[in-house]
Amino acid sequence: MFKKEIRFSGSGGQGIILAAVILADAAVQAGFYAVQTQSYGPEARGGASKAEVIFSDQPVDYPKVSTPDIFLALSAEAYAKYCHDLKHNGIIVLEETLLTPHCAADTLKFPVFATARKTGKEITANMVLLGILSSLLIDFLPKALLEQAINERVPSGTTEINLLAFNYGYALS
Amino acid sequence: MIKQRKLMQGNEACVFGALYAGLNFFAGYPITPSTEIAETLARKLPAIGGNFIQMEDEIASIAACIGASLAGAKAMTATSGPGFSLMQENIGYAIMTEIPCVVVNVQRLGPSTGGPTAPAQGDVMQARWGTHGDHEMVVLTPAGVEEVFTLTVKAFNIAETLRTPVILLMDEVIAHLREGASPPEAGELLVVARKEPKESxxxxxxxxxxxxxxxxxxxxxxxxxxxxxxxxxxxxxxxxxxxxxxxxxxxxxxxxxxxxxxKFLFYEEYLTNDADIILISYGASARSAKAAVNDARAVGISVGLLRLITLWPFPSTAVSRICANASVVITAEMNLGQIYAEVCRVLDSAQRTLSVTHVDGTLIAPQKILAAIKEAAK
Known part of the structure; x- marks a missing residue:
């Protein structure tokens, strides 16, 4: 059985749920069974939140991620709260400026925010992260499907800058 | 042709199901975790000539729905625990005056404000007995995005057929869950129209x-x-x-x-035929329960799942028939045993039962249910 479990985490307002929705959308278009869930507090912004995607060649019953294949974090608080139960050989993707304790698994650090700023808007960090993820998942998920999902899911008028950030992220890894 | 699946959210599926059933009036007061229903309908309804009204509170919301329905509209409101509490008196009014409408309650952890984004199934008894006086209640609970669509259509049909309010009882996980779904085409599902009198x-x-x-x-x-x-x-x-x-x-x-x-006591059986242990669950909990059944089967435990889709009227006959030969009946739910008590009421009092409860604001995990299955199998 093929199954990938991805957990995004960050601070409320960073757009990690949107990134997860786009990933799940692309996975469904690729023909997988995909589920996307999230966990966040009552606050509109701030606070640690997570968004998860499972895609598989079999229907997914329990929709939450149990053992992530890939864990991504954009804030130290979210990293501390949600970086657990990683699969053996699981991958951690982190914004490089985060002050986090050493993690045993393979940790990949990227200048996510600095790269996002190159587009003129740091708020595109979620798309940079998605670009990095796309390169890690390239054997399973065509990049074009993610780009198509971005096209359909980001607010109108922001497609270009979001795709730019995504491609910057893709080129990082 | 294989139908194309689309990524859809539970709350969105409720909207699409309602529109499929002919919804043309929505009044509500947005509240997490039901907000996307109001949000989506605020865009969709005016575009098709329907009415969307954001009311001053939930009492007014259901009152507006009842009024609109009395004028011939197919009406719905959507809320969560705190708002559902406010709606109770008027739900009774709709029962008494025989005015059809659909009330969606996306359950969150209570009592009171509780956890706006925390999943729970604590409103099962409130949905049944929240309004005063002797009455029956029709309550349906979905466990997946596509089922949210079809059950919303059925909720409208039952409301029209019986001239009574129907509750679609979701939980936060199913309402916010996005998954691939292929909703029915136009004409694929029955849609019951409002009856008109024949007399002058x-x-x-x-x-x-x-x-x-x-x-x-x-x-x-x-x-x-x-x-x-x-x-x-x-x-x-x-x-x-x-x-x-x-x-x-x-x-x-x-x-x-x-x-x-x-005609509307819906349930689903999974591997129950030869099962020594029967697990009963519903809504998002039933997804964890199904995963637990698969894990238990993998280690040789004979267990099956009875997933309740209609909670009220309680499918007593089906429950007692399916559980008749079980050595243990386990009920797993995200409350402190609301359906468990009902299961015990319909089973032979000599039958062994177990209650798995969960109220920590997270989705119950398969491991917790699996532990109970292993305990039962000892």
């Missing part, structure tokens, strides 16, 4: 039951004038103090639902 206005009695025990109150504005009240009333709709008429009305309101219940 002169000989018309709005609350006179037909053979199916259901009356045909005319839509306001179609030339039929009558009185609508939450008081005990006669077949003409006027208040009555006649004990015989009162008794007949209260009993009929209950019996009209019992009479038709076999």
């Amino acid at each position: 206005p002169a000989e018309y009695l709005p609350f006179k039951p037909q053979d199916d025990l259901v009356p045909v109150p005319a839509s306001f504005g179609t030339g039929y004038r009558y009185h609508v009240t939450g008081l005990y009333h006669d077949e003409a709709g006027f208040p009555t103090g006649n004990p015989e008429k009162i008794d007949r009305l209260v009993r009929r309101l209950k019996h009209k639902i019992i009479l038709h219940q076999e």
